[in-house]
Amino acid sequence: QQRHELEKAELAAAMLAEEYRAGIAEPAVHDLVEVVIGAAAVSQRFLQLQLGASKEVCALVTGSPVAVTGVENDAEEQAADRGVRYRVVLERSVLDQPHGITELSAALGREEQVRIVDRVPTKLVIADGSLALVPLTSRTSEPAALVVHASGLLELLSGLFESVWREALPVRLGPSGVTEQQPDGPDDTDLEVLSLLLAGLTDASVAKHLDLGLRTVQRRVKRLMELTGVTTRLQLGWHAYERGWVARERHG
CATH class of the missing domain: 1.10.10.10 (Winged helix-like DNA-binding domain superfamily/Winged helix DNA-binding domain)
Structure with a gap:
């Protein structure tokens, strides 16, 4: 009887150890997505995401900022100084905003790659292909956003960005204003x-x-x-x- 009980205990211990190892190897579903509520919290998370990037930041920008505006954010400059590459797609209405042209000029001055389209499907920021910030639509006045970690959802968001990026036109800023460059075709x-x-x-x-x-x-x-x-x-x-x-x- 004692030997039988010992065997059961050993089996239970082995099962617990296996569950523990699986828990470490695979993050829980609720760890893959964070919900951030409030303008200050969303803005802070946006800054952290950029400051934590080491290779590339990709962004889709609309003409109706809620919690994040370029004027109050110098994280891009700090990231650019560290060699982080930026690829940004602007919705055309962004240039009609009070500081739109100023922010575009600053971005191009940091050698960011900037393109423009009539409309982008959603605001989106992706850092190093491993972390994304996307806003949540809400009927309340309080802004909210999802922070998405490496997962199938993140791959979907990355695919969305690349799709919009391919269709957008590069822009440059000269004496005559903003010029859209048609993509180079084959010679x-x-x-x-x-x-x-x-x-x-x-x-x-x-x-x-x-x-x-x-x-x-x-x-x-x-x-x-x-x-x-x-x-x-x-x-x-x-x-x-x-x-x-x-x-x-x-x-x-």
Whole structure:
């Protein structure tokens, strides 16, 4: 009987140890999302998120700030001084705000990459691809936001940002005001490279045929993939046809 009880105790201890290890390895669901309530709390969390970034901050900015405004926030300057890269998409109405042009000028002065669209789907800030801040819509007057840690939801938010970023137009500020730059398209050599690749030639064969270096061909293909926002050459071929960069042969 004592031996039986001892075996049961050992089994229970093993199960508890396994549950403990699983608890350490996998964060609880409620640890993946924080709810922040109140303008001061949201603003403070926004500052912390930027100050804690070490590589990149991505942001979608609307023309109706509630808890966070660029004028009272110098975290971007501090982050830029540490070498943190910024990619920001502005809603067009941001430039109509009292300090809109001033803040755009300051951002471009920090060498931030800034693009513009008619409307962004939501305010959003993502730091290092591991932490995001997104506002909560509420019928009350008190601002609130979600802080999202690494999870499927964060991946979804990152995908949303990249989608908006690809469709937005780069902007620059000159003597004549804000200028929107149309994204660079492929040149004649790019189109030749694409046509030969789609015909089945290898990178080396394309390079030899066009009297280019192999690295030059690969670099051009990489730029075209970045331009179309794809990750595989198969996707690049599809986009090339859809955008009319290469002619689709019809066989009768």
